[in-house]
Amino acid sequence: MKELLHQHISNHVTIPEKERDRFCNLFKHQLVKRKRFLLQAGETCKFEGFVIKGLFRVYHVDQNGFENILYFAIENWWITDIDSFTNTIPSQLYIEALEDSEVLLISKKDKEFAYINLPQIEKLFRIMTQKTHVALQRRMIDNLSKTADQRYLDFIKKYPQLQQRLTNLQIAAYLGISHEFLSKIRKKIVTGS
Amino acid sequence: MKELLHQHISNHVTIPEKERDRFCNLFKHQLVKRKRFLLQAGETCKFEGFVIKGLFRVYHVDQNGFENILYFAIENWWITDIDSFTNTIPSQLYIEALEDSEVLLISKKDKEFAYINLPQIEKLFRIMTQKTHVALQRRMIDNLSKTADQRYLDFIKKYPQLQQRLTNLQIAAYLGISHEFLSKIRKKIVTGS
DNA sequence: TGTATTTATTGAACTTGTTCAATCTTTTTG
DNA sequence: CAAAAAGATTGAACAAGTTCAATAAATACA
Numbered sequence: 001m002k003e004l005l006h007q008h009i010s011n012h013v014t015i016p017e018k019e020r021d022r023f024c025n026l027f028k029h030q031l032v033k034r035k036r037f038l039l040q041a042g043e044t045c046k047f048e049g050f051v052i053k054g055l056f057r058v059y060h061v062d063q064n065g066f067e068n069i070l071y072f073a074i075e076n077w078w079i080t081d082i083d084s085f086t087n088t089i090p091s092q093l094y095i096e097a098l099e100d101s102e103v104l105l106i107s108k109k110d111k112e113f114a115y116i117n118l119p120q121i122e123k124l125f126r127i128m129t130q131k132t133h134v135a136l137q138r139r140m141i142d143n144l145s146k147t148a149d150q151r152y153l154d155f156i157k158k159y160p161q162l163q164q165r166l167t168n169l170q171i172a173a174y175l176g177i178s179h180e181f182l183s184k185i186r187k188k189i190v191t192g193s
Numbered sequence: 194m195k196e197l198l199h200q201h202i203s204n205h206v207t208i209p210e211k212e213r214d215r216f217c218n219l220f221k222h223q224l225v226k227r228k229r230f231l232l233q234a235g236e237t238c239k240f241e242g243f244v245i246k247g248l249f250r251v252y253h254v255d256q257n258g259f260e261n262i263l264y265f266a267i268e269n270w271w272i273t274d275i276d277s278f279t280n281t282i283p284s285q286l287y288i289e290a291l292e293d294s295e296v297l298l299i300s301k302k303d304k305e306f307a308y309i310n311l312p313q314i315e316k317l318f319r320i321m322t323q324k325t326h327v328a329l330q331r332r333m334i335d336n337l338s339k340t341a342d343q344r345y346l347d348f349i350k351k352y353p354q355l356q357q358r359l360t361n362l363q364i365a366a367y368l369g370i371s372h373e374f375l376s377k378i379r380k381k382i383v384t385g386s
Numbered sequence: 387t388g389t390a391t392t393t394a395t396t397g398a399a400c401t402t403g404t405t406c407a408a409t410c411t412t413t414t415t416g
Numbered sequence: 417c418a419a420a421a422a423g424a425t426t427g428a429a430c431a432a433g434t435t436c437a438a439t440a441a442a443t444a445c446a
Contacts, residue, residue, distance in 0.1 A: 060334050060337070060338060062337075062338035062339070063338075066338065068334065068337035068338050070330065070333060070334065082323060082326060082327055082330065083327045083330060083331065086323055086327065087327070092334065115316070119312060119315075122312075122315050122316055122319055123308070123315055125319055126315055126316075126318055126319035126322060129319060129322045129323050129326055130275060130279055130322050132326060133275060133322055133325060133326040133329065134275055134276045134279070134280070136326065136329050136330065136333060137263065137275065137276060137329065138276065139333070140263065140329060140332070140333060140336075141253050141261065141263065141285065143333075143336060143337075143369075144253070144255075144261035144336075144369045145253060145255035145256075145259065145261050146255070147402080148402080148403075167422085167423060167424090168423075168424065169422085169423065169424085176336075176337045177403070177404090178403070178404055178405080179423080179424075180403095180404075180405080180406095180424090180425080180426085181402085181403055181404070182424095183424060183425050183426080184403090184425085184426085186424095186425090187425080187426085340432075341432080341433075360392085360393060360394090361393075361394065362392090362393065362394085370433070370434090371433070371434055371435080372393085372394075373394090373395080373396085373433090373434075373435080373436095374432085374433055374434070375394095376394060376395050376396080377395085377396080377433090379394095379395090380395080380396085387446105388445105388446095389444100389445090389446085390443100390444085390445085390446095391442100391443080391444070391445095392441105392442080392443070392444080393440100393441080393442070393443080394439100394440080394441070394442085395438105395439080395440075395441090396437105396438090396439085396440100397436105397437095397438095398435100398436090398437095399434100399435085399436090400433105400434075400435075400436100401432100401433085401434070401435090402431105402432085402433075402434085403430105403431085403432075403433095404429100404430075404431070404432085405428100405429085405430075405431090406427105406428090406429090406430100407426105407427095407428095408425105408426085408427090409424100409425080409426085410423105410424080410425075410426100411422105411423080411424070411425090412421100412422080412423070412424085413420100413421080413422070413423080414419105414420085414421070414422080415418100415419090415420080415421090416417105416418095416419085416420095
């Protein structure tokens, strides 16, 4: 059940088996049914999760009730609201399963224990946070400099497998456009302009 | 000269003075005149910098030659292209001094040395990367969910001191709008609608 | 200090993307 | 399987933001 996490850790840091296992034992396995929430806005995020099956979306609801998706998480991805989790403040985000899913969850206390007692874990999360930061920086650049058409084409090229598991509503909410406009972009692409 | 860095480190981690000093000694002091570049697109970013005086902008130039500012860095902020630096790939970014500035620079090799030999440094950068990631995540949410008017009002409220050191062109490039449109937003605010 | 350069403002025409409403298709669920 | 719910498409009217061009104001620097 924790093979994916074992593998993931070993892929990113050199770590004694014993230390890795002590860390993995801090996680609790949890099933999350489709449409169920791991986190809702207003709650303080008390976990960091590692997805071993399924698909989640992490999104924000603005004043007008419009949903903006920050990211999707599939197998081998981490999910949390890092802002709420690290600063112990109410979250602005929802984390919802889009398919029947499974996650491994670690509490804040256990993660802090790991930071103190398992030195390679500090490195692991330094590296993972760097990676997610790089991904977000790239997305920020794209959002600032590309049109919706280009962003959509980039998205389906970059995540072809993910696209098939998502509705166009969800893709639109990720791209930051209305789903009607996405529909028009898709038509334009099919008809060749 | 390295007092700011000393202070900054002690503010974020508990570290023996000796370890902190060994780390600080890895930095080289550098003056950067206004309009000079620390990094230009195409180069691989070979440093991480800590600003001790002045002001920098970190920006991207898109296909149409339009400049998008990712962030500004003043005293006590770190500057680098984390993507280029960590993955050793050509940067898409420019880092330019907007005022006569001073930075402390550390090379990739010395930073890796620190990660291996100075355990609290791993923690320091885990925390700093988390912080910058949180800031970027907040900005991403704002960009997805707020109008240009709101983003401008938020910006001058959040960074009043920074606003005075920037031109409206630079603020517009940060907000992701044309400077003409920013001018119209400003007029609307002054005339009270 | 005066000239050149950069920055800021404004208006008009235009483009990109939104909103609303109607219709159709697909998926979910009792 | 049937009904209900969710998702996708389309068009028309609208709003947000861009582009271009002209002019004025502020700043840099020889």
